[in-house]
Amino acid sequence: MFKKLLIANRGEIAARVARACSALGITSVAVYSDADRQALHVRACDESYYIGPAPAAESYLRGDKIIEVALAASCDAIHPGYGFLSENARFAQAVLDAGLAWVGPSPEAISLMGSKIESKRLAERNGVPVVPGYFGDEQSIDRLVSEAGRVGFPLLVKASAGGGGKGMRVVEQPSVLVEAIEGAQREALAAFGDRSVMLEKYLAEPRHIEVQVLGDQHGNLIHLGERDCSIQRRHQKVVEESPSPAIDNEIRARITSSALALARAAGYTNAGTVEFIFQGGEYYFLEMNTRLQVEHPVTEEAIGFDIVQAQIRVAAGERFALDQESVHFGKHAIEVRLYAEDPERGFLPSTGTITQLSARIGPNIRIDAGVDRGDAISPYYDPMIAKIIASGEDRSEAIRAMRDALGSLELRGLNTNLDFLRWLVAHPQFESGDFSTRFIERYYTPGAFAAPPIEILVGGAAILTLAPSHKDVKDPWTNIAWRQAQQQIPCRFQVEGRTYHALLSRISGQESRWQANISQGDTAIYDGSLDIDLPYDAVATGSFSGQAASIRLRFDGNDALRNVILAGRGDCECTLAWQGREYVVRQAPPVSTETLSTVIHVRDEDTLESPMPGKVLKVLAKPGDTVSEDQPLVIIEAMKMEFTVRAPHDGIVAAMHYKAGDQVSVGDILAEMEK
Numbered sequence: 001m002f003k004k005l006l007i008a009n010r011g012e013i014a015a016r017v018a019r020a021c022s023a024l025g026i027t028s029v030a031v032y033s034d035a036d037r038q039a040l041h042v043r044a045c046d047e048s049y050y051i052g053p054a055p056a057a058e059s060y061l062r063g064d065k066i067i068e069v070a071l072a073a074s075c076d077a078i079h080p081g082y083g084f085l086s087e088n089a090r091f092a093q094a095v096l097d098a099g100l101a102w103v104g105p106s107p108e109a110i111s112l113m114g115s116k117i118e119s120k121r122l123a124e125r126n127g128v129p130v131v132p133g134y135f136g137d138e139q140s141i142d143r144l145v146s147e148a149g150r151v152g153f154p155l156l157v158k159a160s161a162g163g164g165g166k167g168m169r170v171v172e173q174p175s176v177l178v179e180a181i182e183g184a185q186r187e188a189l190a191a192f193g194d195r196s197v198m199l200e201k202y203l204a205e206p207r208h209i210e211v212q213v214l215g216d217q218h219g220n221l222i223h224l225g226e227r228d229c230s231i232q233r234r235h236q237k238v239v240e241e242s243p244s245p246a247i248d249n250e251i252r253a254r255i256t257s258s259a260l261a262l263a264r265a266a267g268y269t270n271a272g273t274v275e276f277i278f279q280g281g282e283y284y285f286l287e288m289n290t291r292l293q294v295e296h297p298v299t300e301e302a303i304g305f306d307i308v309q310a311q312i313r314v315a316a317g318e319r320f321a322l323d324q325e326s327v328h329f330g331k332h333a334i335e336v337r338l339y340a341e342d343p344e345r346g347f348l349p350s351t352g353t354i355t356q357l358s359a360r361i362g363p364n365i366r367i368d369a370g371v372d373r374g375d376a377i378s379p380y381y382d383p384m385i386a387k388i389i390a391s392g393e394d395r396s397e398a399i400r401a402m403r404d405a406l407g408s409l410e411l412r413g414l415n416t417n418l419d420f421l422r423w424l425v426a427h428p429q430f431e432s433g434d435f436s437t438r439f440i441e442r443y444y445t446p447g448a449f450a451a452p453p454i455e456i457l458v459g460g461a462a463i464l465t466l467a468p469s470h471k472d473v474k475d476p477w478t479n480i481a482w483r484q485a486q487q488q489i490p491c492r493f494q495v496e497g498r499t500y501h502a503l504l505s506r507i508s509g510q511e512s513r514w515q516a517n518i519s520q521g522d523t524a525i526y527d528g529s530l531d532i533d534l535p536y537d538a539v540a541t542g543s544f545s546g547q548a549a550s551i552r553l554r555f556d557g558n559d560a561l562r563n564v565i566l567a568g569r570g571d572c573e574c575t576l577a578w579q580g581r582e583y584v585v586r587q588a589p590p591v592s593t594e595t596l597s598t599v600i601h602v603r604d605e606d607t608l609e610s611p612m613p614g615k616v617l618k619v620l621a622k623p624g625d626t627v628s629e630d631q632p633l634v635i636i637e638a639m640k641m642e643f644t645v646r647a648p649h650d651g652i653v654a655a656m657h658y659k660a661g662d663q664v665s666v667g668d669i670l671a672e673m674e675k
């Protein structure tokens, strides 16, 4: 067995591999970038080495540097985790050439199966069904367009080397085909260094079902059952479970033997996943992931087996102790991915610092986290915060455990999909097990889950409008005078990712009575009178002593008094507590960013904002250009996705504020237009 293993990754997966090392008595070695000096994975490993600046290309993707570190630290193996260099055959070969063991399949198997095109051809040759499409070498636009006509619409353009939903476009009609092909090629080239694309028929209501396989170097190859990963947004998984509630034992036997046939044909060793889509009782091969998968814990919990330890043993040349018959398919397990992202705004990634993170963990709950309280989610890497895995004797027991775990989770400091996940696992259609990859599209509309209580909205609006923060106030008397002079005070603010409008109008002659009007989008939330009694300090001096203070509210004159606790105060934001739960209320940025579509098509606005933090990839227009509605103006890239900002109407570009390569934040003005 190895003595020392370097983990060429970060976040939760690096911490996960470190756990397996410690169970096997292996010394674990972390590598880290400037952004990760204090990161959890560094703390989780026995040793750690700095490898470069924050951008992945200068650190976690620097294969040469990583091998150098491994040799200098006298490691005998490298585990690549997932993402980064894990599916890079050249890196795997370089690791072997340096005399180190590679915890993964052979470089040959990675390059054969890492190409969606090559692996589909291999599947066809081995009698494994594939989705109809074009998997040819010729990549001219003309050829692709004519093949698209043969495949029919809707279709998918996919990067052959793609992964993580990147380089993939759904094309509904021929008119947008060329733009989609070019976009997929560009994304593929930037992300994978290979611009080849393929075309696939787009199935309407499929499920995603994948088979975990594991092979040793002595010719043994087994499967560890299937996972159902149908709950996706943007073609990326959010919830996974095993076994699949959608297939019976007959399909299960067929799909797992197809997966094994393909893995065998590829000469596959170590852990890998064969992905299929399943519709109308038929399954079709999608791709093989030649690495450990994000959702491997689902299988581990369902069958009681440690895949990462097995990967390391296999790489060290050990023979399996396990044969197919002794794999015990007993339990049901479900995983949800907790992301720093905003479900209210098209699931776009967000960044920030985690100020609170805690959960009540029952016996059926496992949490694989990459961060802890105080850690930041930076724009450099994947926005996944943690995976929560619940298991049970059957599916309903696992769902119940998951609901409890999510209910008890406290997470503050940034926008996350936590409320969305709570909503999702409580949904009757999820409970029924009957859904396709379109679940989210079909059942989720922004605002679908429980909104913050009215007390928080009114209390937040009152603090933000009537008690400006210390920074805004030079002279406390000016503040009071200003407040007394105002007859109507408008405010836009956000709570838990949702944006609200408030208008407080003074009821004449009454010091602390207002007419309050609060709405979210077009929906009125409160329209009535309000008595507001704010803590003296907060109002008069704009300062906050740090001691919790009370905001006293009385709705519609006669209602009972509500005490909302003011627990914190910063510039443009405050933390309020009501009935034991805390909420951060923030002043919203000036231009409407309520939904993704209002950002893309700000109807009467000529100011186009960046909908997410990221890097400007391409600027497609210049000041003075005449553009038509929907024409792409700027392409932004963040984490794992590309986002196109389009012209809201026909008109002239008045200004472009950034150039390719610039870093932008949410709300930064990218371009201005005039009619």
Ligand code: ADP
Binding pocket: 010, 011, 012, 082, 083, 084, 163, 164, 165, 236, 237, 289, 292, 293, 294, 295, 381, 382, 384, 640
């Ligand atoms: P999987 O197929 O393993 O379930 P996804 O397809 O959603 O997971 O995403 C996996 C891919 O996403 C990885 O191959 C990688 O490209 C990227 N990825 C996900 N998480 C991370 C991470 N923490 N660091 C780097 N890349 C990541």
Ligand code: ADP
Binding pocket: 131, 156, 158, 162, 163, 164, 165, 166, 168, 200, 201, 202, 203, 204, 206, 208, 232, 235, 236, 275, 277, 286, 287, 437
């Ligand atoms: P990636 O490399 O990004 O994981 P995949 O080819 O595995 O790309 O596809 C990711 C997801 O996209 C699938 O899980 C499925 O939901 C959807 N998808 C892929 N191909 C098709 C298709 N032909 N029809 C319908 N949905 C598809």
Ligand code: MG
Binding pocket: 163, 164, 275, 287
């Ligand atoms: Mg995939």
